Amino acid sequence: MKARILVSFKDSVLDPQGQTVKNALHTMGYAAVKDVRQGKVFEIELGGVSRKDAAKLVAEISRKVLANPIIEKFDWQFLK
């Protein structure tokens, strides 16, 4: 099983890197771009556990390690 986890800043937290990318896109003429948020992607391979347990593990790992809950949120899905 493989899970993909997306970690990004909470909406309430300023994302200086996303802002910079947005400004660059505006400079290039992409006026339709209203906002950019930058995040991180993790792909975790799991084995020897049921799909249900794997789901629990991924959520736990994301909460405890991959994301800092003070500033970040996460979302994840199984890839296979």
Next chain:
Amino acid sequence: MRFGVVQFPGSNCDLDTFHVLRDVAKQDTVLLWHKDHDLQEADCVVLPGGFSYGDYLRSGAIARFSPLMQEVRAFARRGGLVLGICNGFQILLELGLLPGAMIRNKDLKFLCRHVHVRVENDRTPFTRAGRKGQVLTIPIAHFDGNYYAPPRTLAALERDRRVVFRYCGPDGELSDEANVNGSLNAIAGIINEGGNVMGLMPHPERASEALLGSVDGRLVFESLVRSFAPRRTRQPPPASAGKVRHDR
């Protein structure tokens, strides 16, 4: 007084801090290895600056899981003195011994230069050799020093006077320009509820010898030595001295 300076893979201010504590502050100082479980009877644990574990994942995010940090957490909760400088501050945030988090500097630049910081609270073991409003010149060197905390946490920090240092101009004035990394409320250093754990982004160990352009950083180390002196002569602490004092 005995200081213990923790070494992680990627620490790079460990030996500078060790040098200042031993040779400038003239204190008994030992190096502590991140994989050990032994604080070697240190009275104050110092987490030095650097890039522990390459700053992978987030600054300080991996170092918090090291074996020694579990001892440091227990030590802090018993009321032990812990000082986190720069990356050490980031580790304390990740560990939950201090509230909040660090995000990238507002202009996305690594900032390495002298800045002015104002002493906001001189009634801590880390600042009692100074006075409120005093302006110090101390270097910073970081990429992720933009302090963030949710509104409620921030309000509590201000209310309880737990903001210890703020970025300011040469005369102590606050401005967006002086707040070099964009920290909320220009926060450069904070202390925990128990008053025994402090983190700051500036590097006092790089401003402790005249040869390096400033001796203002000595204030932190002198304060610690001064705070510790009366403790040592006190009667043995009552059983309740081990009471848990946590931050969250």
